[in-house]
Amino acid sequence: MADNYYITDDKILHHIPFHVDYEGPANTPAYFNITKKNSECDIKSSFRGRALVGTKVNIPEDYKGVLITLPAEEANSTDMIWSELDDTELENTKYIPCSLKSKLIQDVTYWVEWGHDAAPSTQNEAISSLGWLEIAKIVSSYHV
Template identity: 30%
Template sequence: MSHPRIHLLPCRIGYSGPAKVDQYFVVTPRPSTDHPASSTAEWESSFRGRALRGRTVQLPPGYKGTVYAHPTEGDDTSSGPDLSRPTRIFEEFVVWGHDQVDPVTHPAINLSRWIEVAEALHNDDFPDTDGPLTR
């Protein structure tokens, strides 16, 4: 089983640039603690000596994530970063936590719920009403 290459870590890293992530961030699969037969992959790793547990998050059907690179030193940034060309497109990523990733409260895992809310808010198929909305 190969792990996704996009990671959401529970920390801020004061570095922006190339890194040998595959060499230093070793990720191993672990059995799911919530549902042993679950298709949701769980992972173990460590970062700067701290144990991490991760969970794969699939983007809902029809959605893709996009990564854009910030300009590096020496790039012509007079017109700002070139946000027209993504550096990576993904359909899944791993959310990491220190002890665990709470599948109930973590916003990245509940992404599909937020998408459902956004789609409902922007849905043009609401029935027409002639009066005020009532409960």
């Protein structure tokens, strides 16, 4: 299952846990509407009839999140790189080509992580990855 990131009109980054197999312009605002906030933590929505529950995830204070984009010519070459990989290689690949031509879209202080039918837990891959930042900080401060 592939993951997608989406920015709403209010400039909030959303990480949705699925991939729509379609190439072309997407009318995402017509299909992804945040309908109700239960509390500060959980947000309810749906996408094409699938129930979603989201939670706000903050970027740690010592770090800065940024959202970048590739120029069109590099985005096309990225598609060619992905098409040369078989399914197993693609699932195990976390590498995204990037260059000096990449453009900063916006800074990110938090994102909304979405789960199917229930809020994502701390076992969620994106949320648990933040724990590695703290581990790296501790390890790098250790001197023999």
